[in-house]
Amino acid sequence: MIAYIVIGIIGIFVGFLIGALFAMKISEKVMYQGRFERYQKQLFDSCMSENRNHKIALDGYFLRNNYKRIVVYGLGVYHEEFLKDISENLFDEIYLADRSAKTLNGNNRRVYSITEVAKQDFYDCIVVTSYNHAKEIEKELRELGVKKEIISYRDLVINATKEKRG
Numbered sequence: 001m002i003a004y005i006v007i008g009i010i011g012i013f014v015g016f017l018i019g020a021l022f023a024m025k026i027s028e029k030v031m032y033q034g035r036f037e038r039y040q041k042q043l044f045d046s047c048m049s050e051n052r053n054h055k056i057a058l059d060g061y062f063l064r065n066n067y068k069r070i071v072v073y074g075l076g077v078y079h080e081e082f083l084k085d086i087s088e089n090l091f092d093e094i095y096l097a098d099r100s101a102k103t104l105n106g107n108n109r110r111v112y113s114i115t116e117v118a119k120q121d122f123y124d125c126i127v128v129t130s131y132n133h134a135k136e137i138e139k140e141l142r143e144l145g146v147k148k149e150i151i152s153y154r155d156l157v158i159n160a161t162k163e164k165r166g
Helices: 002-053 059-064 077-084 114-119 134-143 153-158
Strands: 069-073 093-097 125-128 149-152
Touching: 002 153, 069 077, 069 114, 077 153, 093 114, 114 134, 125 134, 125 153, 134 149, 149 153
Parallel strands: 069 093, 069 125, 125 149
Antiparallel strands: none
């Protein structure tokens, strides 16, 4: 009987140790992910500031790819920043789109829904301005059938010096 109690206590102790080790590993992973995300945001902010200080617009990418009609997807805080970082006069048309299209005002521009963008072919590429959800939005657009290029504002900002126009 005592042997069963000892085995039970050892089992509980081993289970506790294994649980503690797993918890430490998960905690480490979460902390690493948080540090990486903070680094990415600092890199983005630094590149944005550097681009603006050196008057590097984001137009180079679009000019190189001959994209004249773009959809700006996501009308959060970064859509305004994106529009500041391009020369709108270089484009034939800039369309606005957002998941909440029905409730948003695009400053006298029509705001398209995600399904309208997916079902139509009136643009050359889509720029996703959401900093935190760009990958999820791209995945959703692809699942809805979008074949056109989708690029994140974050990638444009970070790579602007490579794409700058001469």
